[in-house]
Amino acid sequence: MASQNGQQRPHQEVGHKSLLQSDALYQYILDTSVLPREPECMKELRQITANHPMNIMSISFLNMLLKLTRAKKTMEIGILAMDTNRKYYEVGLLTIQKAGVAHKIDFREGPALPVLDQLLQDETNHGSFDFVFVDADKENYVNYHRRLLDLVKVGGLIAYDNTLWGGAVAAPPDASLPGYLRHYLEFVLQLNQELAADPCIEICQLPVGDGLTLCRRIR
Ligand SMILES: C[S@@+](CC[C@H](N)C(=O)[O-])C[C@H]1O[C@@H](n2cnc3c(N)ncnc32)[C@H](O)[C@@H]1O
Numbered sequence: 001m002a003s004q005n006g007q008q009r010p011h012q013e014v015g016h017k018s019l020l021q022s023d024a025l026y027q028y029i030l031d032t033s034v035l036p037r038e039p040e041c042m043k044e045l046r047q048i049t050a051n052h053p054m055n056i057m058s059i060s061f062l063n064m065l066l067k068l069t070r071a072k073k074t075m076e077i078g079i080l081a082m083d084t085n086r087k088y089y090e091v092g093l094l095t096i097q098k099a100g101v102a103h104k105i106d107f108r109e110g111p112a113l114p115v116l117d118q119l120l121q122d123e124t125n126h127g128s129f130d131f132v133f134v135d136a137d138k139e140n141y142v143n144y145h146r147r148l149l150d151l152v153k154v155g156g157l158i159a160y161d162n163t164l165w166g167g168a169v170a171a172p173p174d175a176s177l178p179g180y181l182r183h184y185l186e187f188v189l190q191l192n193q194e195l196a197a198d199p200c201i202e203i204c205q206l207p208v209g210d211g212l213t214l215c216r217r218i219r
Contacts, residue, residue, distance in 0.1 A: 061208050062159065073130050074132065077144060082107075082108050082112040085109075089107050112140070113143055125151055127154065129152045130156050130157070131152075131157050132148050134148070135162065138191075145191065156216070158215045160191065165210065166210060169188060192205075199219070201218060
């Protein structure tokens, strides 16, 4: 990746900066992202994500996906609608209320796995979800996937965030990694392997944000 003065930057560091190292490029992505057309919501989203400009790409991309797939019944594991911490849900709540969609959100505070197990007990939930976004505890991504496959309809979409894990997924085994990247790396690698080998889905690994894997259920 060339920097502003045209010189090649070394790819030593593993993390967001090694994927896109130029701050000018971050700003360019912010300025040219295809964003939702609700200006008030976007102003707030820009503020919320100001410290993580790459998130804008994920958000604008997910917004586009939801519109393309015309999803009506959706689930998000991470902040909406399941999160262990209500405070994170409340970060987005003001924007959600301004957008007039608060009545559509069924927020459950607590770990997501028991909620998924509860959903699975009701046959009518099987194959009923159009879209699921997972951005939560990496240790459980594989457990989520095994359950979500039953809940999403054939033709439905599951999106997993952070599947490039700051670039660490492709780092040599002896690379020096920040502690949190090293700690969760094995879970992200295991998920990526399972997704690639799963005959029930078609997948696409997008180098957007921190890596977003799209899985379309095909059987
Ligand atoms: C990186 S944040 C993502 C937040 C949100 N999805 C977003 O894109 O802004 C991860 C979230 O996962 C939540 N989380 C962690 N463990 C969880 C679990 N077992 N079940 C549900 N949510 C969990 C955290 O509280 C945190 O809000």
